[in-house]
Amino acid sequence: MSADAAPISAADAALVERYLEHVRVEKRLAERTLALYSLDLEKLAQFAAQSGVALTTVGNHHVRRWVAQMHAGGRSGRGIALILSGWRGFYAWLGREGLISANPVQDVRAPKQPRPLPKALGVDEAVQLADHADEADDPWLDARDAAMVELLYGGGLRVGELIGLDVAPSDAALRAGRGWLDLQSAEVQVHGKGDKRRTVPVGRGALQALQQWLAVRDQVPAQPQAAQALFIGRRGTRLTAQSVWQRLKRRSLRAGLATPVHPHMLRHSFASHVLQSSGDLRAVQELLGHANIGTTQVYTRLDFQHLAKAYDAAHPRARRKG
Template identity: 40%
Template sequence: MSTLPRSFEQPLERFYEYLRSERELSLHTQQNYKRQLTCIAEQLLELGVENWQQVDAGWVRQIASKGMRNGLKASSLAMRLSALRSFFDYLVHQQVLPANPAKGVAAPRKARPLPKNLDVDEMNQLLEVNDDDPLAIRDRAMMELMYGAGLRLSELVNLNVRDINLSKGDLRVIGKGDKERVVPFAGLACEWVGNWLKVRANIAHADENGLFVSKLGQRISNRNVQKRMAEWGQKQAVSSHINPHKLRHSFATHMLESSGDLRAVQELLGHANLTTTQIYTHLDFQHLAKVYDAAHPRAKRR
């Protein structure tokens, strides 16, 4: 039996009946709503709130803050606030409340899991593609370029032949927000793009501008690139699943570990904000401490 007072319980019971009869939600979903709303009601009672009409945005924020302090995951807190918003929408529709006080209160963003990067040995293992088939040459050129220049998948696919300057070792990229940047690339990336350009004309349609094309002679698609890279990961016996973003992530991590130059890596990746680069590269604290100890003039012992 519920220990909630009638001022809390009656509106909830009417809402549960509405979920059952009108919205026809599954029993599992109904139970989730009931669990979340009961928890919220108990917390509001502890805070001295006597009924639902007293709840304003400030009380809702307190509920969210309490959930965070209690270690509630972002996804669980989002579910709790979603249940509360649905309940208050119902009360507004029933003219019990003039407005929904939970409408403007957002749950914290879920932490986006970052893809694991490949270490240098795994990257070398992946890129040791020695096959004279034109499509294999194309695939190695794509992988070398993604890892060598830190490109996004869309940037790679949208490259045109005229965007590449092999003699200067740079390429023109249109990134997010249609922002243009010039990215250096050298060494094996430059060599294998050159190898691909020698055989590209045998596959590409005469009027095709795309740098990388499919076996049908047209600009290669995002999906085709993803599929081919996953296949090469299996062929080269790399332990983890290979996708284009993992190559970009590995570029960022390896560049930052080697240089310690966050600003330069930000420019190379085409990030508008430095905070994005900091999240993206996940340098461990030990490496940061070594950089600090080696670089800061007051960190060295006399």
């Protein structure tokens, strides 16, 4: 307890001790967990003492005020949620003991954590990855991986959508809920989340890489169940998401990128770079297949981040570091 903290009453301290003994015996908690419970309840008792109320007379409005104080003091939403969980258990026990009529923590929730920005490559890094040719690699694998990178970055596909593509449209693909490549129209028909379909244009770089891949694809005989799969592995089976992750990580490291790249990073890069160039949030929403534009709006934060860095680097009035 800090020097300026209000003293906890003997009655409240006794209640906390009784509860800690209860959970120690009933739940058989580890010493480390019990110590965390003790710290959280000491914090609760201190808040109550500072507010001039007993633990048994704490109200919902008290708890909400204390949550706001913890949040203002820099406590994370996750940390507050854990503290509230401990407090909620304590008051549930007080209710079972007949010492309170309502749990003051029951409807209190921790502040939401800010949604983390998705990781995206810079334009130069994305081009470096797409243009990389690994002379030490199997040419068949290199052609396939190049086509995958071009589709992931050039079309913003999810990895599940990528591996679900067929080489051409067919009734079988439609019935099975798969997408397909339409080379003639330079587009892919994607079967995405929620059983929704969308059309994604295939750019010049992706089109060229796909043509080069299709020219060598049949060097490995496809298994009957994967006869129409656009991307297959060395055993002739439809490529798995795990294989795409592994191959993309390998390619990014060999291309000299500082960070291993995963499929969703290329989807984020696609969205961020299209938004930087066009500013058209609705178009990006359509291309990504987002049902709610709120999901797409995270890329406006990425775009602003990009602009802020450019400003800091170039503007004579930008705030100097150091």
